[in-house]
Amino acid sequence: MNLSKMKKILTALILGMTMVAFVGCSTKTNTDPSPDSKEIKEESTLENKDSKIKYATKFNVEYLDNNVKLVIDGADRKLLLVPKGEKKPEGYDDIQVINTPIDNVLLCSSMQTSLIRPLNVFDTIGAVTTYDIDKGHIDEVNDRMKSGAITYVGRNTALDYELIKSKKPEVAFIIASDVAKLGAKFDELEIPYVVEASAAESHPLGRMEWIEFMSLFYNKEAEADKHLQKAEETINKVSEKVKGKNKPVATAxxxxxxxxxxxxxxxxxxxxxxIAGGDYTFKDFQSDKTGAASITNEEFYARSTKADIYVFEGMGKTRPKTISEFVSQAPIIENMKSIKNGELWSSQPWWSQSVDKLDEIIEDLAAIFYPEEFKGHEVRHYFKVENK
Structure with a gap:
């Protein structure tokens, strides 16, 4: 091969390699996010990376490097959970840091004791509000209060802040409706607070997933996942069992x-x-909102008069002993179908402290609605009020 021909081949090879390199560089550049896309990503909400949240909508979590967690609580506040002994990552200067796992907490709602029950961390409760032994229904908490391991610091409307300060809690868990009256005071005392908003969820499994939220502060996500998976399985079984049945009308x-x-x-x-297979008389009443609302006795009667079953879900410790005693509080309900047929069911006193057992409560409701389908099932969280 002569020299001229070799030069032509070599030139072609170099040109070809240059084109390949150019195309490769162009491809890599096109896959990099543009400045605009980076800005959008930074402004977006947390991405729930590696999180198992499926139903809850009022909190969020993103797992960062070195087991650090970036959490959004029930008031849309960002919190940085950093393992004890680890340094806070750079770039999070204005975010409240809480070192995990926590081992000295103040719970400001008696319901929160049920959110931590599946985690078995009762020994971390240093103080509580709104919880007294006469109305408490979690033995582990009652026993620790009797022994003095847990200190009662008053009701949320009149807290003993000096006593709270002396207990030196690492974090206080408060409910969303108490942020205005408690948040500023905890800031003043330099006690980190976290807003728990499980009651604002629109799905029972969403409310139960606040167990997962609490687990983030204890590094006990595995325990929470196991409990929630079992609950989801129970609810799915109930849903399948009542599917296609003639729905009884239920009021509450x-x-x-x-x-x-x-x-x-x-x-x-x-x-x-x-989910339990009932046709709830207020399903279309303020369906875009959560929580409860007050209505007149006349409106309640009009909506509920033909209901097959009446479910009374009282929050206090007093429960009706007889139907006649219950009717005496609102005589207008005396001729309602459910009352005349003796189908008044009351929640047990521990009902409001059983958020971790909403799957069991749903199964109980299904057994009340469809007794023939759930023969042998023992209703645990409700009782039938005597027809006297």
């Missing part, structure tokens, strides 16, 4: 200050009745 309401308080259509309780 408590009498307060001369009016009825009912769970609105967008509440997690409304969803519980639906």
């Amino acid at each position: 309401g408590v009498i307060y200050d001369g009016k009825f308080s009912v769970r609105v259509g967008g509440s997690y309780q409304s969803k519980m009745y639906e």
Whole structure:
């Protein structure tokens, strides 16, 4: 081969390699995010990377390097959970840091004791509010209060802040409705607080997933996952068992200050009745909201008069002993179908402290709605009020 021909081949090879390199570089550049896309990503909400949250909508978590967790609580506040002994990552200067696992907490709602029950961390409770032994229904908490291991620091409307300060809690868990009156005071005392908003969820499994939220502070996500998986399986089984059945009509309401308080259509309780196979009379009432609302006695009667079953979900320790005693509080309900047929069911006193057992509560409701389908099932969280 002559020299001229060799030069032509070599030139072609070099040109070809240059083109390949150019194309490769162009491809790599096109896959990099543009400045605009980076900005959008930084402004977006947490991505739930590696999180198992499926139903809850009021909190979020992102797992960072070195087991650090970036959490959004029930008031949309960002918190950085950093393992004890580890340094805070750079770039999070304005975010409250809480070192995990926590081992000295203040719980500001008696319901929160049930959120930590599956985690078996009762020994971390240093103080509580709104919880007294006469109304408490979790033995582990009652026993620790009797022994003095847990200190009662008053009701949320009149807390003993000096006593709270002396207990030196690492973190205080408060409910969303108490942020305005408690948040600033805890800031003043330099006690980190976390907002728990499970009651605002619209799905019972969403409310139960706040067990997962609490587990983040204890590094006990595995325990929470196991409990929630079992609950989801139970609820799915119940849902399948009542599927296609003729739905009994169910009503629910408590009498307060001369009016009825009912769970609105967008509440997690409304969803519980639906999963259990009931046709809830207030399913279309404020279906875009969660929680409860007050209505007149006349409106309650009009909506509930043909209901097959009445479910009374009282929050206090007092429960009706007989139907006649219950009717005396609102005589207008005397001729309702459920009352005349003796189908008044009351929640047990521990019902409000059983958020970790909402799957069991749904199964109980299904057994009340369909006794023939659930023969042998022992209703645990409700009892039938005597027809006297």
